Structure formats: structure tokens, C-alpha cells
Amino acid sequence: MESENVQEYLEAIYTINEGGKSAETVELANMLNVKPPSVTEMLKRLTEEGYVDYEPYKGAKLTESGLRIAVKITRKHGIVERFLHDILKLEREEAHQQACLMEHSLGDKAEAALCRLLGRPEKSLNNDKPIPPCDVQVSNCIECEEMALNDIKKRIRRPKAITSLKRGQVGVIAFIRGGRQGVKRLSDLGLTVGAQVTLLNSAPFGGPIEISVRGSKLAIGRGLANKVFVETNDGL
Amino acid sequence: MIEEKHIKVALAGNANVGKSVIFNELTGLHQHIGNWPGKTVEKAEGTLIFRGFVVDVIDLPGIYSLSTFSIEEQVTRQYITEQKPDAVINVIDAAVLERNLFFTLQLIEMKTPMLVALNQMDMAEKKGVKISVDELEKQLGIPIIPTIAVKGIGLTRLLETIIEVYDKRKNGVKETKKIAVEDIKYGREIEERVLILESYLTELELPYPSRWLAIKLLEDDPEIKSLVYKLKPQVDEIVKALINEIFEIHGESASNVITAERYGVAHRIVERSMKIITPPRVGLEVRLDALSSRGFPGYLIMVGVVSLLFFSIFTFGDYTSELLYDLFLSIRTAMESVFGTNVLFQFFWYGIIEGVIAGITIALPYIIPFYIGLSVLEDSGYLARIAFLMDFAMHKIGLHGKAFIPMMLSFGCNVPACLGCRIMESKREKTIATFLTTLVPCAATTTIILGLVGKYVGLTWALGLYVFDLAIIIILGRFVFRLLPGEPMGLIMEIPSYRMPTLKITVQKTWFKLKGFVFQAVPLIVIGNIVLTSLDLLGALPIIEQVFSLITVRWLGLPSIVGISFIFGVLRKELTLIMLASLMGTSNFASVLTLRQMIVYGVVTMLYIPCMATIAALVRELGYKNAIFITAFELAFAILLGGLVNLLLISFVP
Numbered sequence: 056m057e058s059e060n061v062q063e064y065l066e067a068i069y070t071i072n073e074g075g076k077s078a079e080t081v082e083l084a085n086m087l088n089v090k091p092p093s094v095t096e097m098l099k100r101l102t103e104e105g106y107v108d109y110e111p112y113k114g115a116k117l118t119e120s121g122l123r124i125a126v127k128i129t130r131k132h133g134i135v136e137r138f139l140h141d142i143l144k145l146e147r148e149e150a151h152q153q154a155c156l157m158e159h160s161l162g163d164k165a166e167a168a169l170c171r172l173l174g175r176p177e178k179s180l181n182n183d184k185p186i187p188p189c190d191v192q193v194s195n196c197i198e199c200e201e202m203a204l205n206d207i208k209k210r211i212r213r214p215k216a217i218t219s220l221k222r223g224q225v226g227v228i229a230f231i232r233g234g235r236q237g238v239k240r241l242s243d244l245g246l247t248v249g250a251q252v253t254l255l256n257s258a259p260f261g262g263p264i265e266i267s268v269r270g271s272k273l274a275i276g277r278g279l280a281n282k283v284f285v286e287t288n289d290g291l
Numbered sequence: 292m293i294e295e296k297h298i299k300v301a302l303a304g305n306a307n308v309g310k311s312v313i314f315n316e317l318t319g320l321h322q323h324i325g326n327w328p329g330k331t332v333e334k335a336e337g338t339l340i341f342r343g344f345v346v347d348v349i350d351l352p353g354i355y356s357l358s359t360f361s362i363e364e365q366v367t368r369q370y371i372t373e374q375k376p377d378a379v380i381n382v383i384d385a386a387v388l389e390r391n392l393f394f395t396l397q398l399i400e401m402k403t404p405m406l407v408a409l410n411q412m413d414m415a416e417k418k419g420v421k422i423s424v425d426e427l428e429k430q431l432g433i434p435i436i437p438t439i440a441v442k443g444i445g446l447t448r449l450l451e452t453i454i455e456v457y458d459k460r461k462n463g464v465k466e467t468k469k470i471a472v473e474d475i476k477y478g479r480e481i482e483e484r485v486l487i488l489e490s491y492l493t494e495l496e497l498p499y500p501s502r503w504l505a506i507k508l509l510e511d512d513p514e515i516k517s518l519v520y521k522l523k524p525q526v527d528e529i530v531k532a533l534i535n536e537i538f539e540i541h542g543e544s545a546s547n548v549i550t551a552e553r554y555g556v557a558h559r560i561v562e563r564s565m566k567i568i569t570p571p572r573v574g575l576e577v578r579l580d581a582l583s584s585r586g587f588p589g590y591l592i593m594v595g596v597v598s599l600l601f602f603s604i605f606t607f608g609d610y611t612s613e614l615l616y617d618l619f620l621s622i623r624t625a626m627e628s629v630f631g632t633n634v635l636f637q638f639f640w641y642g643i644i645e646g647v648i649a650g651i652t653i654a655l656p657y658i659i660p661f662y663i664g665l666s667v668l669e670d671s672g673y674l675a676r677i678a679f680l681m682d683f684a685m686h687k688i689g690l691h692g693k694a695f696i697p698m699m700l701s702f703g704c705n706v707p708a709c710l711g712c713r714i715m716e717s718k719r720e721k722t723i724a725t726f727l728t729t730l731v732p733c734a735a736t737t738t739i740i741l742g743l744v745g746k747y748v749g750l751t752w753a754l755g756l757y758v759f760d761l762a763i764i765i766i767l768g769r770f771v772f773r774l775l776p777g778e779p780m781g782l783i784m785e786i787p788s789y790r791m792p793t794l795k796i797t798v799q800k801t802w803f804k805l806k807g808f809v810f811q812a813v814p815l816i817v818i819g820n821i822v823l824t825s826l827d828l829l830g831a832l833p834i835i836e837q838v839f840s841l842i843t844v845r846w847l848g849l850p851s852i853v854g855i856s857f858i859f860g861v862l863r864k865e866l867t868l869i870m871l872a873s874l875m876g877t878s879n880f881a882s883v884l885t886l887r888q889m890i891v892y893g894v895v896t897m898l899y900i901p902c903m904a905t906i907a908a909l910v911r912e913l914g915y916k917n918a919i920f921i922t923a924f925e926l927a928f929a930i931l932l933g934g935l936v937n938l939l940l941i942s943f944v945p
Contacts, residue, residue, distance in 0.1 A: 194543050201544070239546075240783065243356035245390050247551040248543065259586055262683040263692065263782050269554065270561075271387040272786040274679045276691055279781030 057106075059159045062128045063087060064097055065106060066158075068115050069125035073184075077114030123213055126187045132158040133179035133186035134169050140180055141173060147180055167191060171200050177232065177282070188214065188232055188284055194248035195231045195238045214284035218264055218277060220254035226285030227251055233282045245269040246283060298346045298457050299374070303367060303398065304382035305391055306353030307787055309410045311335070312440040313382055314350040315799045317450070322803070333713075334366075341450045344457075349376070355390075357397045358512060362718060365514075371403050372498050378456045379405040380449065385415035385422055385437070386788070388565060392557035395431065402500040404460055406434040406452050413439050414788060419569040426564035441793050477552045480540050484509065484533045491529060495522050509534060510546040576789040584676045584786075593680055596673065597699060604660045605703055605734070611656035619648045634828065641824045643817055655805075661700065661707040662801040668696070670792035670800075674714070675784060682782050688765050689772025690715075691782040694724040701731035705901060709908035710804070719777040725912055726771060726921055729901040730764050732757065735864035736897050742868055744893040748886045756893055763898070763932075815907040819862060832858075846934040847895065849888050860896065862903050867896050891937045899929035 057065075067086045071078040080098070084091040098109040106121030117125055135157045139150035161169075170176070170189065175196045179186050190213070193199045214229040228250050231238050245268045246252070255272065256265040263274045275283075302310045314322075318337025335350040351370060352363035371379060381398055383391035398405055407427075415422060428435045434452045438445030476482055488505035497504065497518065507515040508530045520527050537545040583592050623640065630636040668674040678692030685694050693714050701708035708728040715721040732740065745753035826832055832855055839854030852874050860867035872878040880889065900922055901909060909918035 192542065194547055198538070198542075198544050198547070201538070239356075239358060240780075242547065242550045243358070243393075244783065245393065245554060247554055248547065249551060250554070256581075256584055258584075258679055258682065260683040262681075263679055265584065265679065265786055269387075269389045269558070271390045272788075273783065274675065274682075274692075274786050275783050276682055276686075276781035279783060 057124060060097075061101065061104075061106070062124060062159055063155075064101060065117065065121050065125040066128045066132065068107060068117055069122070069129055072117055077116050079114040083115075119213075126213065127190065128158055130187045130189065131161045131166055133181075133184075134166060134173065134176065135161060136180050137173055137176045137186075138169050141176075150180065167199065175200075175232065175234075185216070185281060188216075188230060193230065196233060197235055197238065214286050216281050217252065217254065217266065217283040217285050218257070218280050220252075220285065220287070222254055222256065224287065225251060225253050226287045228283060229286045230284040231282055232284070237279070237282065241279070241283065244273060245271065246273075252285060296344045298344050298378070298453065299349075299376045300346060300378045300380055300453055301349045301351050301370060301374075301376040302380050302382055303351045303371070303394075304353065305355055305384065305387075305394060307785055308353070308382050308384040308391065309440040310353060310382045311350060311800075312796055313380070313408060313410070313438070313446065313449075314348060315796070315803070316440060316443055316446055317346075318348050342454060344454060346450070346453065355394060357394070357401070358510070371398075371401060375403075375498075377404065377460065378453050379403050380408055380453070381405055382408045382410050382440075385409050385412050386418050386420075387785075388415075388422065389554070389557050389561045392560055393554055396553055396556060399431065399433065400500070400503045400506060402503065404456055406436065406449075406456055407431070408440075408445070408449055409435050409437045410440050412437045412445075413442075414790065417788075419567055421566045421568050423564045423566070427560070430560045430564055441796055476556075477549060480537060481509070481545070481549060481552065484537065488526075488529065488533065491523065491526050492519065495519065497522075506549065509537070510549055511544075579789060580676075583673070584679055589676070589680050593677055596668075597677070597696075600664045600668070601699070601703060604657060604664060604700075607660045608657035608703070615656065616648075619644075638824060638828060641820070641827075643821065645820055645824075647813060647817060655809075657704045658707045658710075659801065659805065661704075661711070662804050663797060665696065665707075665711060666797045666800040667792045669714075670790070670796060672787040672789045675786050678782065678784065679786065688727060688768030690720060690724055690727070690768065691780070693782070693784070694720070694727075697724060697728050698731065701728040701733060702737075703734050705729050705731065705733050705905040706908050709905060709912055712912060717777070717780050719775050720780060722775060722913060722917065723768065723771050725909065727764055727768050729905055729909065729921065729925065730760065730767065730898065732760055732897050733864065735902075738865060739868045739896050740893050743880060743889050747881050747884075748889050752890060753893075756890070756897060759894070760897055813907075815910065816862075816903045819903045823858065823862065842930055846930065846937075847891055848937045849892060850883070853892065857895070857899065860902070861900055864896070864902050887937065887940050890940060891933050894936050895929050895933040897929075898925060898932065900926050 064083070064087065067083055068078040070086075071082060080091045080094045083098075084094045087094070095111075098107060098115050101107045101115070101121070102109045105118055106124070107115045107117055109115040132154050136150050136154035139145045139153050140147060143150075145153065167189065176186055178184065189199070191199050193202070215226075217226065217228075220226055228246060228248050231241060231246070231248070250268055253267045254264060255267055258264070261277050263276045264280050265272060265274050266280075267273075302314055304310050314335060314337065318339050322335060322337030333352070337348050337350075339346050339348065349370070351367045354361070354364050354367055356364060357368050358364055370376070379398060381395050383395060395407060409422065409424065409427070412422075422437075424435050424437055434456065436445055436449045436452055438449060440446070477485070485502060485505045488508060489501045492501040492504050495501075495504075499515075504515060504519065508519065508526070511534070516527075516530075534545045537548060541548050543551075582588050626636070626640065665674075668677070674693075674696065677695055680692070681695035682692030685691050685698070690698075694712070696714070697708040697711035700711060705728055708731070709725050712721050712725040712728060715724050740753050740756055744756060826835070835858065836851055836854045839857075840851035843849045843854045843857075844851050853871060856867050856870035856874060859870045871880070875883045877883060884892065900906075906918055906922055909921060913921075
């Protein structure tokens, strides 16, 4: 198990990477409230351990194993934060601070239980950024809710949102997030777990995406599409 | 005596497969379009005579599955199980075979007598695929008739097959081919449990095949569950146990396993009966497709197409509208010279004829070109691209991309816009869209805003009112979005391939939609007109003016006479200004109204009520209850806002 400090770094790099750029020393130093030289040192260590790819002056990017940890922590943060705010009625800032502390000690079963309690939250308090999907081995949320916490098995591969495919890239549906009706609507149109989809086009300004599935072309609104997660060949 | 032989057939299938085209081709002018009892889902019925048979055809809504998540699916399922049509014609798109077969398989499970119209064979060929009809027939065990509905190809054969299916059933001929349907099976672990469940269901007196019931129970279908459990509560436990077992085996819910396996079956059938001969060529359509739905060029093309559409609608509309109005005016003058100012004539003319004229001159000149335009956009496949590109903007008012066309159109005339909201697929989305279109200032309202506020108070104020109205639409849109029950639906639609719309289909579509509107709207407009004219002739208007003055004078700070102009504005919005001029005895409004009064008058006119024709359209689309509610709400809302604006401006504007 990596240390809390490592988790914090990975989480911060993830946040910056998600914005589409490499994490630079100064930015990380600001986010984590530490001095730039110690950031540089830490980045070198993380590179040695295989969590990030770091090039001086260019910044850091997460590797697959780093990404896996970062996603997990970011998810736990988001879930705990929602719990503290939605249920315990803490102020946003207070909830955020507290979540930063609790995210490292929250177990996987507790995470799943909280997710069910909160009605499978999809957006974090922070600017409605999506909470990453869980790593439970299920094909949708209803299944998860219907099984005992002790039965929870882990996924081997990390699925990513269909919206993050590149134009022309192919993925296989692994998980659909959301309520019964949404899942049904998508699967009736052929978006079932195991089905192969190709991203054809993506509308600007956060508009819908166009995909090809089972020989038909579909446009799916961004919100709906963000609930569909796929696995790709490159594993990323 | 020869007995009339009636055959009842229903058209069922996915959306955009050409179901309506087949329906129109079959029934021609003998059709009736209404709503399903108690539902706002359109029901189209028609009749044709073929070889001595009277064939009643019903066009079921386009759906992708037979669960009960949407009203359309409920309606279809109920119709097939309760009305028991003699044959269901399942129309499927040959170019998207796998997805369409998913629905076909569900129909087969219901054991309804059926046949398949394998439509759009030409599009499939264009895609470079060859479908073996014989093989497909063998696989599915039901008659398959290849058709190209837009060209009328294959329809006679379709009718002949309907008769065959009917005759066979009447004569009690058991299916000759021992159907390959037996092959349409799920995995062993599902089939075993279906069998177990069936044994509990066979003695139940339900109008469904027991296999279908068993599958639906495993799929966790709420309607079937309550139906079965009412008769046999103990089945509940068994179903739960079986669903659990499936979950244990697959690690997935039974419903998902069944959906996935059904698609699996569809996929296998496609593999056996379809061959890709030539890989699809990068033809003109593909390039056009890429160009028209991507980024900058996409928006450029869209602006061009939409502007062209509106320009042609309004050029044609304005010209024709004026022409017709002048024509009627000269008829009236001629009539008046004959009948004089006889009260009866006055009543007849102003009460009845003017109403019809209003309907004809305001609405039709705009509605006809609009319907033609919409039909072309829809049939060519371009509408889907517009929805794709504009989805992000429509989200801001709680709608999705498909609402863009009606919303834009509303700036011209609310009436076709309301009718155009039919393209929204869920009732919730349709209600929001229709409501919001009635708040958009139409061309007539714009004339008033410009002619009064713009001319006397200043163009900035007129523009300000417009911005104010848009803000209200955004706020109310978000409000209704939260208020209305039901899950908001994200956009999910098919992107059809581009194709050339045909003149015949366009004319047919336009005609049927137009007919529907005329029959419903014109009577309402006439009634409204009769009421108003009667009030006028009876001398009741001054009394109403007095009653209204509580609001108009006290709260809105307007002269009491405007009450009457507001009443006439219900008939047509332009009348608010025209009547005002004639009531005030001058068209120089600066001499009778203060600047503030003009602004308040503008605000109220812009929002206070949909005009009679729009109300009629609302009734048609949303039913009486909603139409009355929306009208009442807008009236109250406009009065409230008008008063507030008046109070707010009291110290700034004289």
C-alpha cells in the first residue's frame, strides 16, 4: 500500500492531467502546499516506482498503475465529500478538507456502501466534475446494489468513459452507470455490456457524441454518454 | 350475400424505418389521425380494400423494445395483446438489420401472427451488403417481403402475404414450416429457468403466451409482475430465486443477460443471412456527412440551411398572407355593398367568416411551407445533424437538440412551432418544448414591439424587451425542467444516412399534417370569434372594460380602453395594436400613451396569452387540460410581470 503522501501526489497529478496537460512542478507545489524542490524530488521517486512519467521542464503524467491509484483516491474523495455535504450537511469547504483526510482510510466496502446510500452519485461537489466509476466487477449500478457487500469482486481492467475515446477508436462496453431506466434505454438500442462501439464524431461545446454500434449510427448526449464505460485494446 | 371480410393489421417497428411511408402508401387518403385514448401518443388508422378484403391498418408508434418504460412501448404492447390484430407487419430497416431484429425477436416471442417488411433494401445495397431473404425467412420462420417503400416497391406482395397469413389462420392451418424460431433461444441457464417458470404460469388465464410471460418476469418487467402476482402471489418468490441464480452464474442481472443474448441471437441471424459484398465506398454522402456534422463547417452549413428555410417560409408566408387578406377584404366590401349593415350579416361575417379568414390568412401561408421544409429536413436526414450540433445550446433551457427547429421557428409563428414539437420523443420533453415555444415573440409580436416601443421609446428598449423575454424563457425552461415529473431524457437518436426526399412523400406528409391542424384549429378559432363578435354586438365590451380596469388601470397603469385591445389580441396578436389605434382614434401613440405605458403594454402583449390559433395547436398537441393551464399561467404571469415592470420603471421613465 502506497503512503498517503504518494496518494495525494497522484491525485493532484490526476486532476491536472484530466485537464489535458502535464503536471508541472510549480502547479503541483501550489496545489499541495509544498516547496517546488520537494515536489521535484517526489516526482523522481514516483517515476522510479513506476507511477508517473516525469521529464524535467515538461511535467509529469500518470502511468497506468499510477492512474489506477489516482482514480481510486479521487473517487473516494468525491464520494466522502458528497456524504459529508449531502447527508451530514457540512459546508462545502469543510466537507472538502475533511474528505482529504478520510479518503486515505476509507475501505472499498465502505466506499461501495456510501455510493449506494447516496444513490450512485455521478458528479463531485467540485464544479460538477465527474466522480470516476468504481472498480467493482459489475455491468451496471443496479447489479451492484443488489449484491451483498461481501460479494464485491474487483475489475481487472480499468474502463473509461466512452466520451474519452478518440475519433475512430474502438471500445468494448464494460459498465453502464445509472438507474434502471437509463440502462434499459441504452441497452435496447444495442449498447449492452460486451458490445463493440466506435466513436465516429464528437460535437463541439460539450455536445453529443456520435458512435457506431451493431451497424447503426447513434447520437448520444454527453451526459448520457458519460455513463457508458468501455475497455480499449491499449489498456488505457 | 357476400360477407365483408375485415382484416385488422398493425404496423410495428423501430423509428425511422419507413413505417409511416408504408402506412401512407397503403391507406392513401382514407386515414384518420387521432390520439390513443387517454394518451398523447398519436394514433394513425386507415383503411384499404384489397381483393375483396377490407383491411384496417393501424400505425403503431416507432419503438426499439417491448418493455413498458415509455408510453409508446406500453401502447404498442397493449394493442398487440389486447386487440389481437390478424397480422402485425414488422417494418425493419435492411440497412440496420441487427438492431431491428432485436425488436422482431421480441414480437416473435409474443407469438403474434406476423410478417416482416424488409424495407430500405436500396439503402442496404448502397451500404454494400446483400441480404438473403430466403435465409432470413428460414431463420425467423415468418414471411419476409423485401420492400422499398418510398418507391412503392414490394407493397402489393406485402398485401398478398397479409391475406395469406390471414387465410392460413382462419383455416386453422398450423405453421407449415416447423419454425426455426425454436432456435431463437437464450443460453441454457436462461432457458431452463424459463421452462421452470412456465410450468407455474400455464394455467393462468392471461392473454399472453406463457414463455413470453416467463421471460418478462425474469426481465423484471413491472407491469407483468403485478399482473401475474395478483393472480398467483407465490410466483414472486420463485422469480426472485431464479433471478438470483442467473446472477450467480453470470455476475449480471437476468434482464441484462437476456437483452445481451437477444442481441446475440440477432447477431447470429445477421451473420447467416447477410453478406458484405463491397466495402462501403467513401461516396458523396459520407463526405457530406463528415462535413455537415463537424465543427466549423457544420455550423456554417447549418446557419445557411436554417436561414434559407426561414427566409423562404416568411417570404412566401408574408406575400401569400397579404394577398389572401386583400382578397377577403375586397369580398367583404362587395358583400357589404349588397347586404349593408344588417346585424345578421355583421354577425355572420365578423363572427364566422372572419374566424375562418384568420385561420387561413395567418396560419396556413406559414404552416404549409413550414411543413414542407420540416418534412424535407426530416426525410433527408439533416434534422438529426442539426439536433446533434445544437444539443449543447438547448441544454441550457432544459431541452435537447431536437427542440432547436421548433424554437427557432417560433420567432416566425408559434403555431407551426407548437406542432413541430411533436418530434420530441418523450412526453416530458414535448411538454417543455411546446410550452417554451409559446413564450417566444412571433413575427406579429415583433411588429408590435417595434411599432410601439421601438418607434416611440427607442430601439434599445425594444431590443431590451427581446433580451428580457429570452431571459424569461431560459428561467422558466429550467423551472419547468425541475418541476415536471419523470426522468429527464438525454439525447439519444439515430443518425440516418442522407437520402434524397421524394416529392410524393413530402406532399403526402404535408397534406396529412395540414389536415389534422385545419380540422382542429379552425373550429376553435371560429368559436372564439363568434364569442367576441357576440359580445361586441351585444354591447358587452364596455362592461368588460370596466371589470378589467382593476387590472389594466390599477395594477398595470394603462388607460382602461386597452382592455378591449387585449381581448382582440387573443384572436390575432396584430390586433392589439390595430385595435388600440382605432379605439384611441389615432395612430400617433405618443399623444395617448406615456413611454412607460408603452413599455408595459409591450411586455404584456409579448407574454400575455398565446393567440387563438396557438391555443388550438396546444390543445392538439398537449390536450385541453394542459392547454388551458398554460394559457392561464401565461396570462397571470404577464399581468404580474407587467405590473412589476410598471412599478420598477415608475421613477425612471415618465
